[in-house]
Amino acid sequence: MTMQVLAVDDSRTMRDMVRLALTAEGIEAHVAEDGIHGLEVLEEIAPPDAIITDINMPRMDGFGFIDAVRAKEEFRSVPILVLTTESAADMKDRAREAGATGWIVKPFDPAKLVKALRMVAG
Amino acid sequence: MSDPMAEIKASFFIECEELLEALQDGLQSMYDGEGDAETVNVVFRAVHSIKGGAGAFGLDGLVGFAHRFETALDDLRSGKLDTDPHLLKLFFTCNDVLGDLVRECRDEVPHDSAKLDPVLAELDTLIGGVQSEDQTAETVDFEVTPLSLDLSLDGQDDETVSDPIWKIRFQPGPMLYANGNEPLFLFRALRDIGDLSVTCDHNDLPPLAELDCEHAHIGWTLTLETTEGRAAIAEAFDFVEGLCTLDIKQKETGSSNLEALVPLPPLGGDAEWPADNGAPDLPRNDQVNSAPTIEQGNFPEVAETPAARLEAAPPAERKTGAGAAAPRATVRVDLDRIDRLVNLVGEIVLNQAMLSQSVQAAGIPPNSPVSTGLEEFQQLTRDIQESVMMIRAQPVKSLFQRMSRIVREASAAIGKDVRLRTDGENTEVDKTVIERLADPLTHMIRNAVDHGLEANDVRERMGKAREGSVFLTAVHRSGRVVIEVADDGAGIDRDKVFRKAVEKDLIPADSQLSDGEIDNLLFLPGFSTADEVSNLSGRGVGMDVVRSAIQSLGGRISIQSEPGHGTTFSISLPLTLAVLDGMVVNVAGETLVVPLNSIFETLAVTQEDLRAFGPSTHVVNIRDSFVPLIDLGAELGYRAPLDDYTGGVVLLIGQEDGLAAAVVVDAIEDQRQVVIKGLQESYGRVPGIAAATILGDGQIALILDPIDLITQASGRTRPKAPRHQISNHENLNSSGAEE
Numbered sequence: 001m002t003m004q005v006l007a008v009d010d011s012r013t014m015r016d017m018v019r020l021a022l023t024a025e026g027i028e029a030h031v032a033e034d035g036i037h038g039l040e041v042l043e044e045i046a047p048p049d050a051i052i053t054d055i056n057m058p059r060m061d062g063f064g065f066i067d068a069v070r071a072k073e074e075f076r077s078v079p080i081l082v083l084t085t086e087s088a089a090d091m092k093d094r095a096r097e098a099g100a101t102g103w104i105v106k107p108f109d110p111a112k113l114v115k116a117l118r119m120v121a122g
Numbered sequence: 123m124s125d126p127m128a129e130i131k132a133s134f135f136i137e138c139e140e141l142l143e144a145l146q147d148g149l150q151s152m153y154d155g156e157g158d159a160e161t162v163n164v165v166f167r168a169v170h171s172i173k174g175g176a177g178a179f180g181l182d183g184l185v186g187f188a189h190r191f192e193t194a195l196d197d198l199r200s201g202k203l204d205t206d207p208h209l210l211k212l213f214f215t216c217n218d219v220l221g222d223l224v225r226e227c228r229d230e231v232p233h234d235s236a237k238l239d240p241v242l243a244e245l246d247t248l249i250g251g252v253q254s255e256d257q258t259a260e261t262v263d264f265e266v267t268p269l270s271l272d273l274s275l276d277g278q279d280d281e282t283v284s285d286p287i288w289k290i291r292f293q294p295g296p297m298l299y300a301n302g303n304e305p306l307f308l309f310r311a312l313r314d315i316g317d318l319s320v321t322c323d324h325n326d327l328p329p330l331a332e333l334d335c336e337h338a339h340i341g342w343t344l345t346l347e348t349t350e351g352r353a354a355i356a357e358a359f360d361f362v363e364g365l366c367t368l369d370i371k372q373k374e375t376g377s378s379n380l381e382a383l384v385p386l387p388p389l390g391g392d393a394e395w396p397a398d399n400g401a402p403d404l405p406r407n408d409q410v411n412s413a414p415t416i417e418q419g420n421f422p423e424v425a426e427t428p429a430a431r432l433e434a435a436p437p438a439e440r441k442t443g444a445g446a447a448a449p450r451a452t453v454r455v456d457l458d459r460i461d462r463l464v465n466l467v468g469e470i471v472l473n474q475a476m477l478s479q480s481v482q483a484a485g486i487p488p489n490s491p492v493s494t495g496l497e498e499f500q501q502l503t504r505d506i507q508e509s510v511m512m513i514r515a516q517p518v519k520s521l522f523q524r525m526s527r528i529v530r531e532a533s534a535a536i537g538k539d540v541r542l543r544t545d546g547e548n549t550e551v552d553k554t555v556i557e558r559l560a561d562p563l564t565h566m567i568r569n570a571v572d573h574g575l576e577a578n579d580v581r582e583r584m585g586k587a588r589e590g591s592v593f594l595t596a597v598h599r600s601g602r603v604v605i606e607v608a609d610d611g612a613g614i615d616r617d618k619v620f621r622k623a624v625e626k627d628l629i630p631a632d633s634q635l636s637d638g639e640i641d642n643l644l645f646l647p648g649f650s651t652a653d654e655v656s657n658l659s660g661r662g663v664g665m666d667v668v669r670s671a672i673q674s675l676g677g678r679i680s681i682q683s684e685p686g687h688g689t690t691f692s693i694s695l696p697l698t699l700a701v702l703d704g705m706v707v708n709v710a711g712e713t714l715v716v717p718l719n720s721i722f723e724t725l726a727v728t729q730e731d732l733r734a735f736g737p738s739t740h741v742v743n744i745r746d747s748f749v750p751l752i753d754l755g756a757e758l759g760y761r762a763p764l765d766d767y768t769g770g771v772v773l774l775i776g777q778e779d780g781l782a783a784a785v786v787v788d789a790i791e792d793q794r795q796v797v798i799k800g801l802q803e804s805y806g807r808v809p810g811i812a813a814a815t816i817l818g819d820g821q822i823a824l825i826l827d828p829i830d831l832i833t834q835a836s837g838r839t840r841p842k843a844p845r846h847q848i849s850n851h852e853n854l855n856s857s858g859a860e861e
Binding site for chain 1: 129177299
């Protein structure tokens, strides 16, 4: 079965790149522009196998988005990777505290992105 | 562009332009004192996103600059820096430089270090004083490893050992599951690097009745035989570090010092920990050991179940800027496709007009179902046409933002404090109009800063604000868009302009000109008001060139000036280049369309008004001024010049500075909007003809380019226009030609 991933990022370039990296691996990618949009897309698609989200976004940032996703019963344990350029020391702690499963630091190598996905979503 | 990365890269540069726009907007609000915390966030995000994308494409120069800019913005966000005018000025400059860098990357030209370096230095000074260790580390990360997820610990690991059997004790805590981790996948990752055997440790599993499925009751002992080092093993546990108790020991190495529980260094893509993890960091060690909730087999009654935790923190809490606009759904479409659509809709409009005409000709009563249906159809067609035109329309904002930079640079170059105030940025105009407006507008803005505004001291002496203002506004007015460039400077020095015009032999010294007429002298070719052409607005371009550029867009430009209070240039433009307001005229049996914006006045020719001027040239007397007469029919080769034009209709064709000629035609048929059909593709450029159109009855009519026609005609019949005509034209202009 095709793996389905939702990627949330306010940068169109990043969305395109994530989508490209995923589809090259036969993974189906859905995209959203910010947290609120991400939640809307989640309503429309089948529960994804994993979610990739940026942190710094307008309207609802990545932390808020993770919170909201985890608050929904059906997404409580969906793997969520945080995609961020913020490599500050506390970023991972904050991401994890928010409920993220893992993280990828931008700029990312497509192979590593897929590897990280496999690590959390099989 | 079949390469998807190339496509994404192209799209990245488009996105950059949008981000730069948001950045400029944000900085402007901050400068105007209207910014709030979210404004700073927006500004930060814009730079952040540019950096992110640039990193992905290895655009190091752009990344480096964006990173410093971002750091400075972050310092502002966190309150380390204060918003003051000087800082904002620097940020504006950074904005400009960032835009340049983006475009240089896009066009693959080298960065202009003469421009870049001083700003870079200034930024470094700014952030250098407050930069923390973290940020230094981040800088290193960006400069050293632009394209990697982590620091490639495999291979660098000096602990690669000869006798490679590892024993791993892994006991998940509840948060490990709550965060969506799955031990199975971790094991698979380990299996990928060696031979793995797994033993499940379920000693802590309570009786079924007491089993709480939210808790982690099971641990594992793994034995891994691998040639990889500790780092590779630790990498598999990267995401769960801190959410479990983990003990990685090397068996049968004899190195007993590894028996101790060694905490894992984090292995993300950051550089805050050294790559050689031989010496674990002590603080981290403490951190791991002091995590009480994840002691093996001793999980406290967790009040912190995922559900409870999440209820306590509702999602809305983290929303930033709740009032911010939702993302607009957009589709990117090839411009050619839109143009095809615009053309087709044009056809529909024509078709509908023809149909209406036939229905009328067939004598069908106006209240019949056919007629009313047709009326509705007509309304719909108009709506469709308007909607389609809107697809090509863009807000003038991008254009205005470019002008903001022009003002900054021009005012800095000349040492005046100038502020650009814009209004109506969301006014939409055809994309092509916007593109072709950039040059004339740039020139006008430079003019306003350079010539329009007084020096700061002079302003102060006159009781004006020290800082001069240049106003740039756009507004829709009766089916056209009006763009005004105004300044609150000294106004036009009319004596000086007059003297200059006389000096340059543009007008006779004894001309009696009204204020408006003098102002319009600025549009004459070869006129320059500056005593010395400054390197700012000089550049060999005069207002006459600006005027021709505006006219080529079907626009008009006019000027108004009040001594001591400033000057306003108004540009009135069509909303689209696809349709045109035209006057349908008849000459020698041919039907032609004359653009309405070029006609000042129409009048019937009487015997008394006509004068022969040489063998083949006529002039017509219009309110005591003689204007050369151009026979349109003869000019276009439809007929031989007539001996007598009495009874003909004269169209006074002119430009804002005065009348150029009186074009005589046989009759005026109608005044209407016509759809422009280009001729150039099929016929090349035809002198005097701008394009063609199809009229309601299906007839093809040529659209005149009156100015071109007059230039052609005067070049042939009147080698040089008599000087005095210009002042005559001025009179005419002011008497009957205001729009």
